[in-house]
Amino acid sequence: MSETATLLHVGRAGTSPPSVPEGWTVETVSSAAAASDRLCGGVDCVLVDHETDDGGDGLAVLDVIDAPCPVLYRSAEPDGELASAASARGAVHYLHGGDDVAERLRAVVDTGDATARRAADPGTTTVDRPVVLERIDEAYLSFDTDWNFTYINERGAEILGASPDDLVGENVWEVFPEATDHAYYDEYTDAIETGEPVSFEEYYEPLDLWTSNRAYPTEDGLSVFFHDITERKRYEEMLPGLLQTTRDMMQADGPEEIAEQLVAATEDLLSLDLSVVRFHEVGGDELVPIEGTAALAETVGDRPVYDVGEGGPGAVFESGAATYRDQVDVDGIDAVLYLPLGEHGTLSAGVGDGEELGGVEKQTAELLAANATTALDRTERRERLELFERVIESVEDMLYVLDADGQFVYVSEPFVEFTGYEREELVGATPAVVVDRETLERGRAVVAELRRSDERSRTIQTEIETSDGERRPVEVDVALLPNDTDADPGTVAVVRDVSALQETQQRLAIENDRFRYLFDHIPDALVEFTFDGTEPVVESVNPAFERTFGISAGHAVGESLNDLIVPKQYHDQAKQLDESIVAGAVETKEVERSTSTGVGHFLFRGVSFGTDANRRGFCIYTDISDQKERESRLEVLHTVLRHNLRTEMNLIVGYAEQLQRRYDDDPVLLDAIRREANQVADLSDTARRVERALDRDDDHLAVTDVTRYVAEAAETARKRFPHADLTVSTPESATAVADRRLVFALSNAIENAVDHNDSEHPSVDVSVERTDEEVEIRVADDGPGIPKQERDLVTGERDITQLQHGSGLGLWAINWIVESFGGSLAFETSEKGSVVVLRLRTQ
Numbered sequence: 001m002s003e004t005a006t007l008l009h010v011g012r013a014g015t016s017p018p019s020v021p022e023g024w025t026v027e028t029v030s031s032a033a034a035a036s037d038r039l040c041g042g043v044d045c046v047l048v049d050h051e052t053d054d055g056g057d058g059l060a061v062l063d064v065i066d067a068p069c070p071v072l073y074r075s076a077e078p079d080g081e082l083a084s085a086a087s088a089r090g091a092v093h094y095l096h097g098g099d100d101v102a103e104r105l106r107a108v109v110d111t112g113d114a115t116a117r118r119a120a121d122p123g124t125t126t127v128d129r130p131v132v133l134e135r136i137d138e139a140y141l142s143f144d145t146d147w148n149f150t151y152i153n154e155r156g157a158e159i160l161g162a163s164p165d166d167l168v169g170e171n172v173w174e175v176f177p178e179a180t181d182h183a184y185y186d187e188y189t190d191a192i193e194t195g196e197p198v199s200f201e202e203y204y205e206p207l208d209l210w211t212s213n214r215a216y217p218t219e220d221g222l223s224v225f226f227h228d229i230t231e232r233k234r235y236e237e238m239l240p241g242l243l244q245t246t247r248d249m250m251q252a253d254g255p256e257e258i259a260e261q262l263v264a265a266t267e268d269l270l271s272l273d274l275s276v277v278r279f280h281e282v283g284g285d286e287l288v289p290i291e292g293t294a295a296l297a298e299t300v301g302d303r304p305v306y307d308v309g310e311g312g313p314g315a316v317f318e319s320g321a322a323t324y325r326d327q328v329d330v331d332g333i334d335a336v337l338y339l340p341l342g343e344h345g346t347l348s349a350g351v352g353d354g355e356e357l358g359g360v361e362k363q364t365a366e367l368l369a370a371n372a373t374t375a376l377d378r379t380e381r382r383e384r385l386e387l388f389e390r391v392i393e394s395v396e397d398m399l400y401v402l403d404a405d406g407q408f409v410y411v412s413e414p415f416v417e418f419t420g421y422e423r424e425e426l427v428g429a430t431p432a433v434v435v436d437r438e439t440l441e442r443g444r445a446v447v448a449e450l451r452r453s454d455e456r457s458r459t460i461q462t463e464i465e466t467s468d469g470e471r472r473p474v475e476v477d478v479a480l481l482p483n484d485t486d487a488d489p490g491t492v493a494v495v496r497d498v499s500a501l502q503e504t505q506q507r508l509a510i511e512n513d514r515f516r517y518l519f520d521h522i523p524d525a526l527v528e529f530t531f532d533g534t535e536p537v538v539e540s541v542n543p544a545f546e547r548t549f550g551i552s553a554g555h556a557v558g559e560s561l562n563d564l565i566v567p568k569q570y571h572d573q574a575k576q577l578d579e580s581i582v583a584g585a586v587e588t589k590e591v592e593r594s595t596s597t598g599v600g601h602f603l604f605r606g607v608s609f610g611t612d613a614n615r616r617g618f619c620i621y622t623d624i625s626d627q628k629e630r631e632s633r634l635e636v637l638h639t640v641l642r643h644n645l646r647t648e649m650n651l652i653v654g655y656a657e658q659l660q661r662r663y664d665d666d667p668v669l670l671d672a673i674r675r676e677a678n679q680v681a682d683l684s685d686t687a688r689r690v691e692r693a694l695d696r697d698d699d700h701l702a703v704t705d706v707t708r709y710v711a712e713a714a715e716t717a718r719k720r721f722p723h724a725d726l727t728v729s730t731p732e733s734a735t736a737v738a739d740r741r742l743v744f745a746l747s748n749a750i751e752n753a754v755d756h757n758d759s760e761h762p763s764v765d766v767s768v769e770r771t772d773e774e775v776e777i778r779v780a781d782d783g784p785g786i787p788k789q790e791r792d793l794v795t796g797e798r799d800i801t802q803l804q805h806g807s808g809l810g811l812w813a814i815n816w817i818v819e820s821f822g823g824s825l826a827f828e829t830s831e832k833g834s835v836v837v838l839r840l841r842t843q
Contacts, residue, residue, distance in 0.1 A: 006042075007105065010035045010061050011049035018047055018101040032056075034047070039067055045105060050075040050082065053753035062089035070232070076368040092232060094367060103359075126251060139211075139228070144221040147172050157501045159228045161207060178206055184213070191215045191221055201229065222606065231360040238364055241269045245368065249375035255279065258379065259291040263373045266349050267293050269368075270361045274333055276303050278313050280343065287313050287345055299332040299352070312338040313346040322366055324357070337362060339369035344376040357706070398495035401481070404488040406430050406444075415495060420467030434464045443478065447491055448455035450480050464495070473498050525549065525621040529561055531608070534578045536561040536617065548623060550596025561619075565593045581606045581617055590628075593621065601628040701821065705733045705843060706742060706775060710768055711745035717764075725761050730768040736840035738776040738821050745817040749779040749812040749836045757783030764833075775824070777838040783835035786811070792825045814838070 004023035009031070027043070029035050030053040035046070041273055046067045050058040058073060059082075073086035074095040093104050099193040139156035141149060149167045157164045162175075174181050183202040191198045199214045210233040213226045245265040252258045259277040266275040276292035289303045296303070306314040316323050316338040326335040328350070335357050336350040338759075347369050351357050395707040398415035400408055411426045419426070419434050426433065432440055439462040446458045457479040463471045475496045483489030505724045519526055525545035529536040539555045549565050556564060566574045570592055577587050591604045601624050608617035656673040707730040714728045746766070753764045763782040768775065815825045818838050828835040 007101075008035060008038055008043040008046045009501070010046065010052065010053055010058070010065075012053050015049075021102045021105055024102075032061040035065050039065060043051045043067075043069060045069050046071045047101060048073050048086075059085055059089060062086060062091060062723070069244065070280060072101070074099070074101075078366070079374070083367050083839075087306070090238065093363075097418050126561060136347045139226045140224070141167075141226075142218070142221060142223045143172060143188075147188075149222075150173075150221065156226065158210070159209065159226070176204070176206075179204065187213070188215055188222055188224070189215050189626040201233075203233070206635060231358065234358075235360045235364065238269045238360075241265065242364060242367065242371075245269070246371040246375075249372055250378060252375060252379060254383075255376055256290060258372055258375050262347060262368060263291045263293055266347070266365060267295075270349070270364055272349040272351065272357075272361065274299060274336075274352060274366070276348050277341070277345060278303075278306065278348070279345040280308070280317060287317060290345070290581050296350075300330055303348075306839060307492075313348055316340050317346050322369075324362065327557065333730075337365055339366060340373075341369060341374040341376060341449065344373065344380075347372070398424075398497070399493070400495070401490065401492045402431070403490045409490070418472075418495070418497065419464060434466075435462055436465075438446070443476075447488075458775070461498075473502055504574070522620075524623070525602075527556075527619050527621075529619070531578075531582055531615045531617065532560075534582050535577070536578055536619075536659055537569060538564070539616075541738055545621075548595055548621065549593070565595075567592060567594050567599055581608045581619075582615060584608065590624065603679040639768060668774070674842075701737055701739060703735050703737055704739070706736050706738050706777070706840065707731070707734050707768060709740065709742040710766060710777060712744060713743045713750065714766055716743070716747055716752040721762075722752070723761055724754050726750070726766070728766045731770060733769050734770050736776045736821075737823075738840055740818070741817045742838075742840075743812045745838065746777065746779070748814050749838070751779035752786075752810045752836070753779060753783060753834075756786075757781055757833075772842070774842055775840045777840070778835055779838075780830065781835065782833040785829055786836075794825065811836075 005025075007020050007024055007026045009018060009026050009028040010032070011028060013028070013030040015028070017028060020026055024044075027038065028103075029038055032052075035048075046065070048058040048061050048071060050073070052058060052061060057076075063072070067090070070093070071091045072093045073083070073091035075082055076097065078096045095101065095104060102402045127418050139153065139159050140232070141152035141156045142152050148169060148171050152160075152167050154164065157167060159175075160167070167175065173185070176184075182204065183200050184204075187202075189197045190196075195217045197214065197216045201210065201212050201214075203210050208230070209228065210230040211226045212229045213224060215222055215224045215261075242265070245261060248261050249258045251761060252261060257281070261569055263275055264278055266272045271415070273293050273295040275294055276424075277290050278287040279290045280287055285308045287306045287308065289305065292303060294356060308314050309318045312323060312325060314329075317340055322340065323338045324335070325338070328334070328336050330336075330350075333350040334353050334355060335502045336348055337357055339347040339349070347365070349365050356668070380762075390806060394794045397412065398418055399410075399412040400415055401410040403409045407428055407430055408426045411423060413423075414425050414681060416426065421433065430440075431443065435443075439460070442460055442462070448462060449455075450458060457477050460476045460478060462474060462476065464474050465471050475498050477496075479492055481489040481492055500617050510755050517541050519528075519540075522542060523544055524780075525548040527536075527538060527545060528540045529538050531537070532835060537563050538559055541551075541553050541556050545556070547673050551564055562571060562578070573591070577589065577591075580587055587604070588607045591602055593602050594600075603622040603624050604617035604619060605622075606617060608615055610616045623682050652673070710728065710730055714726060717724070718726055742842045750764055750766070754762050757763075759782065767778045769778070790811060794815050811825075814836070818840070820826045821840055823838065823840040826837040826839065828837060
């Protein structure tokens with residue numbers, strides 16, 4: 001059966017023709033215009049490929065052609081949105097990949113037109129007519145003028161559910177009486193009465209059959225070619241629901257809603273009431289049931305979770321290919337169609353016992369699954385975009401995006417606030433709103449360089465002009481948006497306000513100038529160095545260093561500082577200092593160093609900074625040679641004076657005692673000499689005790705309970721002055737900053753109160769009081785009080801002179817010790833006498 005029907009194929013030139021049933025021919029054109037011209041000559045079906053040669057796509061071809069026959073649409077990969085678009089433009093079938101075109105042609109196309117023309121005119125073929133009619137794939141029958149069957153081929157009898165022998169000779173309206181109420185009766189009658197061919201489609205309910213019919217009047221009656229288009233009609237009936245479901249899924253708020261709509265569509269559109277959607281858990285290996293039909297739950301109960309690769313759903317998800325199983329080991333289910341939903345999961349659609357899954361249902365289910373996959377992809381992209389926008393809006397960075405035309409398509413809220421414009425004023429505008437022409441040109445040049453290179457971003461320093469005209473310095477990091485084509489993808493940029501940075505840089509420059517001035521003019525020798533391991537290597541020295549050590553800057557730079565100025569016998573000490581400074585310690589120490597005039601004494605202060613890989617440091621050498629010499633002289637004088645003073649006073653006392661034994665008649669004068677000599681000797685002892693008390697390390701002071709020191713001082717005083725009336729009043733505890741020197745200070749205060757009281761039984765009261773900020777120790781007596789001149793000298797309200805210098809060291813010792821604790825000494829007077837107040841800090 002040659003040239004029975006024609007398939008017009010619209011696709012790229014040179015592509016292989018599609019497979020077609022026997023008796024079909026294929027004509028290929030590559031443009032919409034050529035397709036329209038060919039349709040004028042009559043074809044039986046059109047197949048439009050999505051990829052064409054005329055610069056557009058297959059959808060554009062559908063918009064142009066007006067085909068009087070079925071149109072099929074085909075793409076290389078499944079695409080739900082594409083299928084929906086093609087269906088909306090009149091395509092009755094959607095194919096993809098390796099789908100069998102021949103099978104789809106048989107399902108939707110009636111090829112009776114061409115065959116009818118030849119059958120109605122026996123002269124067109126030399127083949128015996130019944131033989132020809134049996135060989136064609138279409139159904140054929142003929143009536144005489146009395147509406148009796150004169151012939152029907154096997155295909156026709158099969159469609160009508162009978163055999164040829166049962167029908168030939170029978171009246172068609174008696175065999176199919178319900179047909180008289182349908183278009184069959186009216187159309188066939190009109191064809192015989194008018195002598196004109198008729199074509200129509202009609203549904204015959206008793207057989208649940210849709211047919212496409214072409215009837216040709218003959219001299220003997222009527223020849224009819226008809227085709228079973230039930231599946232096509234079912235598909236057409238499903239199409240509006242399919243399109244609506246697709247739109248609903250595309251507008252769904254989330255994956256769960258898409259799953260619900262997909263299950264509802266398989267039940268409502270395809271009458272597949274045993275279906276379930278499983279989603280793949282992100283980061284997991286399981287397919288979890290999300291949505292299923294009520295009938296499925298009633299039939300088999302809760303559906304299981306499958307691992308990827310396990311069972312029908314797991315295998316389909318892993319392979320990505322649809323699978324139909326007409327035998328499954330599940331009670332109540334006869335067959336199941338497993339469909340992948342991309343990376344999201346699977347759809348399982350089954351039929352009950354004794355039911356079948358037709359080709360239309362399979363194809364529509366595949367299309368539904370493809371559309372659902374697209375909707376899920378779209379939802380995922382939307383959710384990612386919304387998340388991205390939320391993240392962008394939540395950060396404080398200024399950010400904008402330009403499209404390929406250089407217009408703002410997105411600006412972050414911080415950028416909007418920085419510029420002072422409204423978002424609506426910026427989106428759609430170009431950066432010329434906020435930058436000058438020179439910056440625009442630099443930006444275009446940077447984008448061009450980025451497209452030519454492998455760099456990810458470039459930085460531009462410029463100024464942004466805000467809405468109120470203020471120009472603010474910024475740094476802009478520009479990067480290209482991702483793009484797989486050669487087209488300009490647009491750019492994304494992060495903007496940083498560098499106003500504070502520039503101000504900081506200016507301040508640093510000023511500070512650097514100040515430091516350099518100080519470095520050059522400080523009178524002490526100063527060295528800047530780097531470390532080679534722990535060895536300090538000179539980087540620069542100031543003029544004072546050159547004068548002090550007699551070494552020029554040119555000679556010192558690059559040399560080891562220790563090799564330049566440290567005497568050999570002190571190298572180990574210098575190494576220990578270097579190691580400590582490298583470790584981050586700040587070192588202060590008296591050292592000996594070689595100078596231009598010999599070894600001198602210096603106060604060394606050193607510090608380091610920077611990272612371990614780039615450790616640097618400074619040190620200052622303050623010349624204390626003269627001070628050390630004075631201290632040495634004073635130490636000698638102090639030792640000699642104190643020793644000789646005690647010795648000479650002891651001699652004076654001895655001489656006084658000898659005089660008293662020799663001259664007893666005037667003991668008062670001799671007692672006075674002896675008493676004054678003893679006081680001078682005691683003064684020397686007191687000075688030595690004060691010196692020992694003050695010679696302590698104040699760096700190790702800590703908070704302690706001072707009541708124990710008060711108790712110890714009181715106990716010592718009771719033993720020394722048993723005639724005194726000494727009382728002590730303290731709380732259970734009182735913590736303050738102090739150490740054992742407090743005992744010496746309190747002992748002096750009590751001794752002072754007793755010694756300067758002429759009463760036979762002097763009264764001394766020691767009390768301790770606490771506040772939030774200090775502890776107050778009060779030593780009160782009933783004596784004559786401390787002269788104001790003495791108090792003013794100790795508190796610093798009066799300067800020490802040769803005429804005004806105080807009468808003893810006791811009060812001075814108390815004041816020095818309390819001040820070393822960070823406290824203060826005060827004096828009060830009362831009706832009974834005087835009060836010495838020691839105030840100590842609590843922290």
